[in-house]
Amino acid sequence: MSFRRRQEVIGGAPSAPSPGVNSSRNPVLGAPSRGPLSPPSRAPLRNTPHVNPTGPSPGLHNRASNNDMLTQHPGIRPSTITSQPTLSTGSADLDRLLAHQGLPLGNSLLIEENGTTDFSSVLLKVYAAQGIVHNRTAGKLNTHVIVIGSDQHWGRQLPGLYRGSSKEQKKNKVATNESKVTVGNINDSNLKIAWRYGLKKDSPSEELSDPSQTYPNYQHAFDITSSLLPAPAANEMSFVPLNVPDYSKVMLHIQRIISQHQGKLIRIVLQSFLNPAMYPPQLIQHNQSLNFIKSLRHLLHNSPNISLVSSVNLDLYPRHNALVTMIEMLFDGVIELKPFPPELVQMMERIYKNQPAKIKQGFLNVLKLPVLSESGLMVIKEIEYCFKNGKKKFEIEEWSIPIDEEEEERSTTKDIEF
Amino acid sequence: MSHQAQDFSLFRSGEVIPQALIDSQAFRSCFTYTDTQGTSSSWLTTCFVENLIFGTCNINKDANSFKTSNFSLKNPRSRVVIVSFLHGISFYNKTWVKYLGVESSFQGDENLSFFDLSTAEAPVDKLFKPVIAALKSSALPCTLILDHPELYFLTNQCSINEFMSQISYINSLANVLVSTFADANLIDLNETDSSTITHRQTEFLTKLYHRSQGIISIRPLETGRADDVTGTITVSKGSISFEDEAKNLETNEQQYLYLVNKEGFVKVFFR
Numbered sequence: 001m002s003f004r005r006r007q008e009v010i011g012g013a014p015s016a017p018s019p020g021v022n023s024s025r026n027p028v029l030g031a032p033s034r035g036p037l038s039p040p041s042r043a044p045l046r047n048t049p050h051v052n053p054t055g056p057s058p059g060l061h062n063r064a065s066n067n068d069m070l071t072q073h074p075g076i077r078p079s080t081i082t083s084q085p086t087l088s089t090g091s092a093d094l095d096r097l098l099a100h101q102g103l104p105l106g107n108s109l110l111i112e113e114n115g116t117t118d119f120s121s122v123l124l125k126v127y128a129a130q131g132i133v134h135n136r137t138a139g140k141l142n143t144h145v146i147v148i149g150s151d152q153h154w155g156r157q158l159p160g161l162y163r164g165s166s167k168e169q170k171k172n173k174v175a176t177n178e179s180k181v182t183v184g185n186i187n188d189s190n191l192k193i194a195w196r197y198g199l200k201k202d203s204p205s206e207e208l209s210d211p212s213q214t215y216p217n218y219q220h221a222f223d224i225t226s227s228l229l230p231a232p233a234a235n236e237m238s239f240v241p242l243n244v245p246d247y248s249k250v251m252l253h254i255q256r257i258i259s260q261h262q263g264k265l266i267r268i269v270l271q272s273f274l275n276p277a278m279y280p281p282q283l284i285q286h287n288q289s290l291n292f293i294k295s296l297r298h299l300l301h302n303s304p305n306i307s308l309v310s311s312v313n314l315d316l317y318p319r320h321n322a323l324v325t326m327i328e329m330l331f332d333g334v335i336e337l338k339p340f341p342p343e344l345v346q347m348m349e350r351i352y353k354n355q356p357a358k359i360k361q362g363f364l365n366v367l368k369l370p371v372l373s374e375s376g377l378m379v380i381k382e383i384e385y386c387f388k389n390g391k392k393k394f395e396i397e398e399w400s401i402p403i404d405e406e407e408e409e410r411s412t413t414k415d416i417e418f
Numbered sequence: 419m420s421h422q423a424q425d426f427s428l429f430r431s432g433e434v435i436p437q438a439l440i441d442s443q444a445f446r447s448c449f450t451y452t453d454t455q456g457t458s459s460s461w462l463t464t465c466f467v468e469n470l471i472f473g474t475c476n477i478n479k480d481a482n483s484f485k486t487s488n489f490s491l492k493n494p495r496s497r498v499v500i501v502s503f504l505h506g507i508s509f510y511n512k513t514w515v516k517y518l519g520v521e522s523s524f525q526g527d528e529n530l531s532f533f534d535l536s537t538a539e540a541p542v543d544k545l546f547k548p549v550i551a552a553l554k555s556s557a558l559p560c561t562l563i564l565d566h567p568e569l570y571f572l573t574n575q576c577s578i579n580e581f582m583s584q585i586s587y588i589n590s591l592a593n594v595l596v597s598t599f600a601d602a603n604l605i606d607l608n609e610t611d612s613s614t615i616t617h618r619q620t621e622f623l624t625k626l627y628h629r630s631q632g633i634i635s636i637r638p639l640e641t642g643r644a645d646d647v648t649g650t651i652t653v654s655k656g657s658i659s660f661e662d663e664a665k666n667l668e669t670n671e672q673q674y675l676y677l678v679n680k681e682g683f684v685k686v687f688f689r
Contacts, residue, residue: 081680286615291539291573298537301506322615325603326572328455329504367455374509376461376678378638378648 069263070105070304073142074217075134076265079104082371087265087307088219090126093396095219097385098333099369102219105265106300107370108308110331112319115339119362119389120311122159124269126222126394127309129158131267132232137217144261145237146254147269149278154271155237160226162392225391242279247292254299258306266303268296270310273327274317286323293330332374334367337387351402360386364396425478426465426686428632428653430668434469434478439593439667440496440559447593448585450626450656451634452600457649459597459636460505461684463563464513466595470496470561471530476517477676477684484518491518494529497558499592501549502565507532513682529558535570542576546584553591560592568598568619578621586629596626600635630656632669636676648678650689 070076070085079086079100086102088095089109095102103109111120131143147154163169238257240250258266274284283289300306314336317324328334339362340348352358364385373379386399428449429436439447453459461477469475471494472487489495500510507526514520518530526532533549553560564585571581588594604619611617627633635652651674660667673689 287573287575290569294569294573295537298506301508320603322604322619325455325599325601326569326615329599330569372680373456374458374460374505375513375682376458376648376684377680378456378643378678380456380638380643 069142069265073134073265074138074215075130075143075219076105077101077215077218079371084371085304087267088130089123089309090128090130090219090222091123091394091396092219092221093387093394094123094335097335097364097366097396099372099379103307103309103333104370105304105307106302107332108297108300108310109333109335109370110328111309111311112314112324112334112336112367113311114314114337116315117337117339117362119337119339119387119394121271122224122389122394124271124309124311125158125224128155128232128237128267128269129160129222129228130220131265132158132228132236133161133220134217134265135236141235141264143236143265143267144257145232145267145269146240146257147237147271148240148250148254149242150269150271151239151241152231155239156227156231158228158232159222159224160228162221162223165392221393223391224389242283244280245282247283247288247295250292251295251299254296258299258303264305266306268306268308270296270308273310273312275313276316286326289323290326290330293327297330328367331368332370336363336365336367338363338365347404348402351404358402360388360395360397360399362387363399424674424686424688426475426651426674427670427672428634430670431666432670434475435466435496435561435593436667437473437495440470440561445660446589446591447631447660448589448626448629448656448658449593449595449632449634450630451595451597451636452623453597453636454599454601454638456638457636460509461513461678461682462634462636463500463565463595463597464510464517465684466561466563467498467500467510467514467530468517470494470498471518477686481516481683491520491527491529494558496593497529497531497556497560498563499531499533499549499552499560500563500565501533501535501546501567503535503538503569504566506534506536516682528556538570539574542571542574542580542584545570546588550588550591553588562588562592562594564594564596566598567596568622571622572615572618578618578625581622582625582629585626589629596630598623598626628657631658631660632656646677647675649676650674651676651686 075087076085078084079102081100082104084100084104084106086100086104088102089098098109111123113120128145128147131145134143135141164172240253240257242250244250254268272278274289276284283292296308300308310331312324312327314324319325319336340360345359345361348359363383364387365383366379366381366385369377369379384399385396387397388395425432426434428434429439439445451459451462465475465477468484471491472484472489473495474483474487476483502510507524510532511520511522511524514524515522520530531552535545538545549562553562567581567585570576571578585594585596599619600623604616605623606616606620607624609617609620612621633654633656635654636649637652638649639647653670653672653674655669655671660669675687675689677685677687
């Protein structure tokens with residue numbers, strides 16, 4: 001009795017060992033000498049395991065036939081509420097929080113941050129990186145990022161794609177190998193049973209109903225400890241300097257870049273708005289800055305392919321400042337990042353010392369949601385969500401007050417003793 | 419057992435905007451409605467437009483109420499001129515399609531004209547020239563809706579007195595409804611620095627209140643967010659009464675609770 005080695009392609013040419021794999025541990029066997037197996041008789045078996053989960057569905061093919069950029073772009077999907085074209089902010093949890101599964105095109109998002117932390121810049125970077133990744137995955141330039149107030153150095157700091165933990169990477173490798181037509185895979189008894197009882201029939205429709213399958217390249221996970229390589233090129237990202245006497249020059253510069261990139265999705269990043277370290281004094285005047293935001297708002301509302309994400313530091317401009325109130329009025333969506341006070345951080349570290357994943361970093365308040373707030377819906381949610389900036393993603397969860405079980409136990413014991 | 423209809427009205431007669439006010443040749447009214455963050459008044463603007471044109475009000479009945487009216491966009495109760503400093507017409511079109519029956523590509527016509535002044539930088543004496551021309555040329559009674567005009571004077575070199583004199587002049591030609599922000603952060607009567615946003619907005623609101631026959635305040639609930647209530651609407655009398663000019667008209671001082679849902683439908687209840 002002879003055994004055929006698993007992972008070996010039937011009838012195929014022996015594949016070259018993949019880089020990083022020790023070829024001595026993966027010897028090429030003489031499979032062709034054993035004669036090819038009859039593929040037609042195994043057709044049902046071949047079809048089921050080879051459905052590409054990330055492949056385009058028939059619906060996508062129809063959309064692709066449309067020449068319109070908005071429908072062709074892999075990074076655009078309809079809003080789940082208003083059906084408006086929507087793009088991903090680069091953070092799946094933030095997309096969910098915005099209620100549209102992203103930021104509707106022609107809308108703006110303001111991220112306010114308290115304290116000396118810089119969580120908002122992480123969100124801005126994943127927003128920009130998501131646009132660049134769409135260029136890379138589509139194989140053509142379909143997105144352009146405009147960064148106001150920063151230079152190329154900022155572009156080089158964009159996070160790279162998250163490849164998964166070492167465990168997940170190993171798992172993915174196994175899954176990729178298993179998807180190949182090998183003797184081991186075909187002999188898999190589970191698949192035979194599944195095929196016999198028709199259990200695999202439902203899988204294509206299940207895939208279609210899953211949004212991540214319908215829009216496979218809509219959003220990606222980013223690893224903030226890595227860098228996006230290669231760094232964004234000049235045809236992917238432009239920088240608008242702020243060393244100008246007034247904002248009209250900035251607006252002209254932005255409009256020129258947009259006209260140079262017709263037919264592309266434009267993502268505008270406005271980092272640390274009104275930060276005196278980046279903005280010259282003449283641009284911090286309230287009427288100048290409000291005029292600038294008004295102009296950006298007008299540009300966004302009249303362009304179907306532009307979106308804007310900005311950040312502002314609330315330590316420099318507190319929320320009770322009238323200027324911040326007016327800026328909030330002019331943005332379509334506003335969220336506030338409020339890091340926990342040190343006492344709460346210490347308490348969480350004590351309570352969750354065995355479950356570090358449960359330790360969050362701050363509150364996330366929702367002040368405005370794109371489209372919904374303008375229509376009169378009350379969406380203000382304060383101290384209802386919390387966030388954690390992890391390596392894999394910017395997590396946003398509903399906030400629940402941590403329960404100090406030790407404290408509770410102590411008080412119960414005391415009562416009994418008493 | 420009969421139930422009292424919990425209808426939204428600005429006047430004791432039970433109407434939102436009565437015919438007598440529209441028809442009055444000698445008297446022009448001014449109403450102010452204020453909103454804050456979380457309680458955008460755009461739905462009320464649409465409600466006023468519907469009522470001025472068709473005489474109906476979707477929040478008192480349903481979205482199709484305009485279809486039963488004797489008036490139409492071609493034959494309106496009053497011509498409406500909207501001057502918006504915040505939104506473009508495409509923003510309002512989304513709801514107008516539903517509540518006024520216009521096309522989604524509607525760009526305004528002579529009975530419902532729209533002026534987008536969201537990026538206007540013209541001097542204040544020239545700012546309203548096309549608007550004044552439209553009001554003067556109209557044979558039908560006109561009502562002007564000013565959508566957040568503070569965005570003009572807060573971003574341009576213009577004194578509040580100059581701006582108010584323009585509003586007063588326009589008010590002599592047509593009934594005026596003014597929507598404006600009234601967030602607590604924007605109002606401080608003790609602010610002395612006249613260059614600040616707070617001082618200018620406070621001055622504007624104070625002067626506007628003293629010119630108004632009615633004030634409508636749309637605010638979130640003081641007790642915090644609720645799933646079944648969006649906020650409160652408070653209708654109160656302004657500093658000028660109707661007594662001398664239009665004796666039969668009286669502002670209906672009332673407080674309502676209201677609910678806006680995700681589809682944009684609004685329901686109003688007595689408080």
